Amino acid sequence: MNDPSPSSGAPEGYDPSAFPPFAVTVDLTIFTIRDNRLHVLLVQRGADPHKGAWALPGGFVGAEEDLHTAAHRELREETGLELVDGHLEQLRTYGAPGRDPRMRVISVAYLVLAPDLPDPTPGTDADRARWWAVDDLALPGLVGGTDRVDADGHRVPLAFDHAGILADAVDRAAAKIEYTSLATAFCQRLFTLVELQRVYEAVWGTALDRRNFRRWVEQTVGLAVPVEGHMRKGAVGRPATLYRARDGVVELHPPMLRPTNARRLRRH
Amino acid sequence: MNDPSPSSGAPEGYDPSAFPPFAVTVDLTIFTIRDNRLHVLLVQRGADPHKGAWALPGGFVGAEEDLHTAAHRELREETGLELVDGHLEQLRTYGAPGRDPRMRVISVAYLVLAPDLPDPTPGTDADRARWWAVDDLALPGLVGGTDRVDADGHRVPLAFDHAGILADAVDRAAAKIEYTSLATAFCQRLFTLVELQRVYEAVWGTALDRRNFRRWVEQTVGLAVPVEGHMRKGAVGRPATLYRARDGVVELHPPMLRPTNARRLRRH
């Protein structure tokens, strides 16, 4: 943004050939809750490098395209859905030389939180896309470098540096729902308290007390408000009150503190 | 990172001429505490666009240079100092088309927290650099668009979108010292409790109770440990115990909660 310093290798005047050209992409970490578990959308690569490996959806940023716009466009192309209730924010940028063996690529990663989305529709770019349960993928550093292992012990290789990006994204999501109202981004427009609680439990991998959770939601302004009407019938048990999210993303006072030493949930 | 989708404008195979080229820069928001106030380092632009306006230090990323390395290099070139005790982390990336009128530039912003640094040394790239007290600059949206006004009412125009970047950086710094041990990054290797407390007060603009602050530091593991010896003599009053930071940046349990409705400090 400033005049380049001499050691930057570019003289005053911005000779277009004087500074190194970069390719810029956006990569998406798209999360949703399915079956009470945190899932992420990955696409299988059809070409080298990393042919057959699973990668975050993404693509090049257009010459006159805003980063944020590019992220929304890629999301639409990969999932076939406009983001209506969900949330999209920038995660961080990855630009190590050699992270793509072919050329220098700067990748701006985005975090997407969405209500339960359908399976990717065939016939689009997302032919080879599918949802993965995050806790079916081993955490980086624990097993086999950056590769991951699924529940059956099969290796789930992630392309490029995407395992690290994914780990960062999970951390960010877990932190975000703690002190903002973003947990509601995982819910449909109307939701029950249990559904909201399942979001926290899925992202954090912890169990929460139902009664204390209710008390916290009720005393926390800006998170959720009850609406007239109850859960659609058909299920057993007493129908639950429906809630809707407040407009916009707000910081929570008090925050929903993650249990410090709660037991990890085991779900399979 | 993935094979570009057709609508991205780049075919399979990465024809280098097929995707749009970007210039990539790093911009630094370098903060320190001077005279118990949060300061940021800005450089005055010597050429158009925005000639004479104040800008964040920064420059182009080299063709084979890591983003993190580029940020460290720019810091060294602009301040003449290696970062020994301070902290450097990525803030976020700004890439709106038109944010630089000359060309498409993607700027990866970094947040730097450092102990009181000397004035920029003349004779380097930092000829026109100086420290600004952050609260002498009006917050964006309050006064005159993205320009800022200093304590005397003079306009302090910031170049490009740097006013917004700076506001984001202040928010990040305020949040970071709340739940991590990063407040110590503003202190010298040895520091007193009062000096550490002044960091929180300067960044947050609030007053804290001296006794409760001491209790919190003592019961918070991973923040600071007392060392043998006391404050160098020469000052009035009882000499204070010296502390040093624990190694590395850790999350704090419990966090240092920002006062919700504390009075804002007025210092001038």
Next chain:
DNA sequence: GGAATAGTGTCTCTGAGACACTATCCT
């Protein structure tokens, strides 16, 4: 001794965690 700063103790109240019983719907 006086000024200035560092260090310590106590009270109170809010809020989180643990926990058991009642209410409402379905078949």
Next chain:
DNA sequence: AGGATAGTGTCTCAGAGACACTATTCC
């Protein structure tokens, strides 16, 4: 009636906020 889920009340304890006095140094 019985099963299943939703909704409510209470006790306890830890931690944050407010606050006043003592200790050590320099002049």
